[in-house]
Amino acid sequence: MSQQATALPPAAEAQHEPGYLAVSNVTKRFGAATVLDSLSLSVGRAEFVSLLGPSGCGKTTLLRLIAGLLAPDQGAIEVGGRDLTRVAAHRRNIGVVFQNYALFPHLTVAENIAYGLRAKGVPKGEQAKKVADALGLVRMEAFADRAVTALSGGQQQRIAVARAVVVEPSLLLLDEPFSALDRKLRETMQIELRHILRNLGITSIFVTHDQDEALVMSDRIAVMNEGRIEHLGTPSEVYARPKSLYTMEFVGQSSRIGGVVTGGRDGIVEIDTPFGLVRAPGHFLTGSKVVVGVRPEAIAAGEGPAGEYNTVRGTVAEVIYFGSRTLLHFRTAREGDRLHVELNRLPDTVAPGVEMTVRWRLDDSRVFPAPGGADR
């Protein structure tokens, strides 16, 4: 599913009429704490955008602001050209799937799904047809008359989705909808939900702290940190070309080695690190403290040609076996540094304590200003 999604971007991108959801300079404070700091976000029609970040980064607050369950202190929220900033939640036509599903415990499955239709005054006969269609969409036809309290987590999840989409919302918000499911079920539901929403063409904002989930499901990911968007881009942009050290570390595994820039030319800087001289693309003044980031899977065993590769030598500290791949942690001299190497095939000789040479392409490394430096 995700492969398909990434294989299709031109077509998918074309139908995403930009600026369908426009969040402009939204600020939200709770007491003295600024939860969202002049945040802007633009989402195209039928696009699926994830808000990815750790708890407390403001992603759920942003979701609640869009839904109208909270009011911003500053800024505006528009959907389809209509300013919704001061519109009550029940007049926005924005669907929400909640973390705990928030199904009405006193209503049956069918009554839960019909709830929004009834509130909007849809005629009875039409209600029944739409409820049946929605149940079919999530493959829960047999459960129409069950009590929602008698359903499993995955089933409740499906009903919550059916209940939200049956009213044909102009925007669907999903607040960590999979967090209560076990891993196997979660992976199935991710793909299924993505499929359903794509077919319906519903613009969706998906809140998650799970980077894998965001990578699998999203057209674009907004990596959030402390009330701001650190990086907004496609999953492959965010993963392969992170704009900040924070994004690199939050999304996926990473190696990071700190050092000081000793020189550079032609867009390549030379950095003095505990592992020796490392080169990477970037523009930094000589003497700047920087961090070099590399994905573990971009690092291979053995030496490489000097012009294209960095080659370093280190001591293996730990060998972590995952079946299809093995992760090596190297010893590092400096606190905060991390050299993790992911190998598909493990040389027989590798064990903790063994010295080993590894290499990676200059193009695979990213350089960021060291945290706590002048820019912070």
Add this chain to the structure above:
Amino acid sequence: MTLARDDLAVMPAAAPARWTFDAKALIAVPGLVFMALAFAVPVLMLVGDSFVDRDGFSLAGYRKVLGDPYYIGIIGNSLQLACITTAVCLAVGYPAAWALARIRGAWQVILFALIFLPLTVSIVVKTFGLTIMMRRDGIINFLLVNLGFIERPMRLVFTEFSLYFGMVNVFLPFMILPLYSVMRMLDPRLLDASASLGAGPVHTFLRVTLPLTMPGIIAGGTLVFSISVAAYVTPGLLVGDRFMTMSQVMAKAYLNIRDFQLGASMAVIMLVISAALILASSYLVRTPGGERR
């Protein structure tokens, strides 16, 4: 995890009844013995008294109570008193309980204190306090006259108004507590979900809040009704003989005219009313959740 908690909140868990011996039940024995001696035996004796006069078995007591318009009127008075008290307590207590369940921090402590501290004051003290306030030279008349609403002080004490005022004053906490305990467990996201589905505040209240807080309404209503139908002190002090209630008839029968059968018959009728109400309410609470489980 949250879901399990919500379930408990809304529907009392219906554990399958199994009649096997459980040693934990033995812990209740002292309490049971006390209740048998202090409650069950006297009540049974009372029931026995209602069927007996000086010559043996007799239904004269019931014939008197149920056949005489005077006594029927008094039963009506008690039912009216209980109904109005319950209704006013519900109307006033529901929003208060909601606030109590939703507010956090220092305000919650303050609200709690305001609502439950009065419970520590004796009913007699509270009721006498009210009569002082409602006297012709009391603060209410003083204010009404000086603000120009009325020309001369009006009678407040010994009116039905003062009675209902006093009853609500005494019994309001008994309505708020059960409502609060149900509302506290109501997941606020259900209200968010309702709004996100296009339901306005009124629709949300009628279709979500009201049905889910119904167990609290029934519990609070039953509690307030069954204690206010039996109220003795408050009606006695605030209205006296102008508004006779079942409890006052019982007291008079035992203490003044010494017609034990009359008093016992009235007591049994009151017992039947309360028991019927409690049975009905436990049936009402069980049905909606019970069927859907």
